[in-house]
Ligand SMILES: NC(=O)C1=CN([C@@H]2O[C@H](COP(=O)(O)OP(=O)(O)OC[C@H]3O[C@@H](n4cnc5c(N)ncnc54)[C@H](O)[C@@H]3O)[C@@H](O)[C@H]2O)C=CC1
């Protein structure tokens with residue numbers, strides 16, 4: 018797997034990937050044009066807030082499987098274009114939270130006490146004590162817009178400064194705010210009542226120009242405004258006007274509509290604007306964190322494991338990831354078995370999650386199942402991102418249900434796949450990370466770990482059939498490592514299911530010979 022690192026990321030992250038056997042090329046500072054030129058050679062791309070990963074880059078990335086954002090905001094990546102192509106986009110939530118919150122607090126203090134301006138003045142040999150009279154934070158109301166990871170940490174620190182904290186975030190629970198003693202208010206209430214306003218929302222269509230002319234007009238006189246989130250969330254022209262009119266006492270700005278900003282921009286010339294060059298995440302700690310988080314997910318994908326922090330897939334907590342991991346493998350393998358047994362004909366997929374599994378986010382498992390099914394007909398380029406849209410495109414009906422009650426297992430995954438008048442039922446469970454088992458195929462009890470070369474066949478329950486199979490494989494020098502024969506009920510006769518675990522895959526000729534043996538009804542080979 019070849020990884021292109023197109024921004025400067027922590028050395029530890031590069032070393033970690035190389036140690037796992039990944040080929041890592043470092044090209045920090047690469048232009049968008051150069052990126053378009055060379056992306057076709059890579060399976061993975063890592064960026065920070067630049068360069069832009071456009072639809073064109075994605076289109077040209079013929080081998081691209083994953084884009085890693087060593088940070089949080091993914092507004093420089095065309096996530097929709099990536100999803101359409103089945104490319105996973107991962108980021109590093111949490112890795113730079115504290116660093117960015119600390120910078121926001123730093124900018125608040127710098128703006129309130131004019132620290133950078135005072136520094137400049139002293140260094141110029143002046144002693145202007147009257148000029149640098151500021152305002153205290155104690156007792157002031159701070160309005161946090163976006164009480165997510167960074168907003169929460171800013172709120173916590175603001176409390177330590179004896180500030181009254183109000184917040185606006187329509188997607189956060191009342192209890193999360195309460196645990197900090199933060200009052201959730203409406204957007205207008207926040208705008209009208211805060212002495213300091215700080216934004217910590219992602220840049221989306223909804224948040225672009227969230228604070229413009231109208232909002233500045235309604236703010237308290239002498240308000241301090243901080244933007245450590247993204248340029249354009251606070252409209253820059255409106256901010257310049259509000260500063261010039263005296264409405265805004267001071268502003269702290271780390272991010273800009275275009276980066277780097279035009280050196281002639283009026284914003285940079287205003288005395289009471291404290292500026293930094295998008296350094297919210299620029300600490301040793303944050304960079305190590307985000308670099309390693311991204312490296313881990315690239316490595317996960319390399320080893321065929323699901324990723325932790327996909328932006329275009331549901332996110333999972335570490336605990337949930339651990340619990341679901343064996344079921345992900347199980348679901349994918351069940352898909353493979355079903356597709357092989359049905360000869361690639363499937364139109365309807367029914368999944369039932371029973372027991373503890375029913376309480377989990379199972380959307381990953383349904384995707385894994387579809388991945389296994391679709392791979393049989395479309396080859397290995399299906400992944401957890403593309404599986405669902407491709408299934409929809411092909412008119413495959415997917416039905417999911419959850420039943421919390423189970424009889425004998427903590428969790429049970431049941432799958433029913435139908436196509437061209439045939440169907441197959443599979444049930445499986447897990448007893449640990451690598452101990453996942455298929456316990457039933459159709460009406461037959463099985464209990465096996467689906468790993469290795471398997472031949473799954475149906476045969477007549479009569480003497481000699483199994484012996485003939487053994488002779489055939491022996492004659493062809495294929496060692497049978499394990500065998501499960503499932504009888505339905507306890508009476509002899511009828512049709513039996515046979516699972517053969519072999520050390521080497523059988524050739525087509527051997528498989529055909531097996532299919533023709535007296536008593537054998539059908540036989541398919543599957544590498545699981
Ligand atoms: N200056 C810098 O170097 C850095 C900037 N950032 C920026 O900060 C943003 C926030 O980062 P995190 O706190 O880690 O993300 P997060 O996802 O934990 O928090 C974002 C919060 O915004 C809320 N939100 C979304 N839309 C909203 C709306 N229309 N109105 C109000 N609230 C809304 C969400 O509910 C969520 O609670 C990132 O998206 C990124 O753009 C992040 C890290 C470093």
Ligand SMILES: O=C(O)C(=O)COP(=O)(O)O
Nearest residue numbers: 065066087088089090298
């Ligand atoms: O993580 C984020 O969203 C950031 O804005 C940090 O950007 P950077 O990785 O420092 O270019």
